[in-house]
Amino acid sequence: MLIAFTLTPVGVGESFPDEIADAVAVIRECGLPYRSDSMYTMIEGEWDEVMDVVRRATEAVAARAPRVQLVLKADLWPGRPGLLDGKISTFEQHMADRGR
Template structure:
């Protein structure tokens, strides 16, 4: 099943700068071959369900291994059964209207 998610992963107990931790997650997303869009307050990721959620797990494992004792994550998940809809499809639909 194809899924798109908005992921906001927040390491807790590591100080105020989160960018080094987010960079680690981006590297994982890239290595998994998933399409993504980095945003100011989260990252959109799309791909096959199992691959996307395995990627989220790997991000958690990596951030814990970098010293974060706690991680607070919020996700929005989107799936469709009638067609595979990518980020670019959604944006194009809105812009065309």
Template sequence: MHVIADLNVIPLGVGVSVSSYVAACERVIREAGLEHQLHAYGTNIEGEWDAVTAVVKRCHEVLHEMGAPRVNTSLKLGTRTDREQTMADRISKVEGLLRE
């Protein structure tokens, strides 16, 4: 089952700056070889369901190993059976409509 996901991971109990934790999670996504795109409030990820959820689990493990006592994730997961669709398809379709 192919999924388009949006991941936002927040470590708690590590102070106000969380960018090093976000970067660590980005490295986990890269190492998994999944298509992804960082944005200002999370990361879009695309791939097989199990590969995507494995990455989210690994992010929690890595952030705890880095010293975060609490990790909070907000994750969106979108699947469809009517046709194939990539992250790029989604954006280009909306941008096409906006040019009309």
């Protein structure tokens, strides 16, 4: 399973590095493969373990903000490990095969 999610603290102003830093600490310590960019964090693992990380990261932000918005997208592909990098590799190979 691959989860992409983003957390937005609401009611703490326009900049919220401390709130997000707490969530990032939870993600970094989870032990699951993950990748973060400027919009989302993606985590790969089994349903319960991934959702536990999302819950704990959300709770970390909620401890500092009066409201939290969570956007979550999931790719459920049972028996298919390596989605975090595999989907990108497959696409890049497809593009190479097309000469692009």
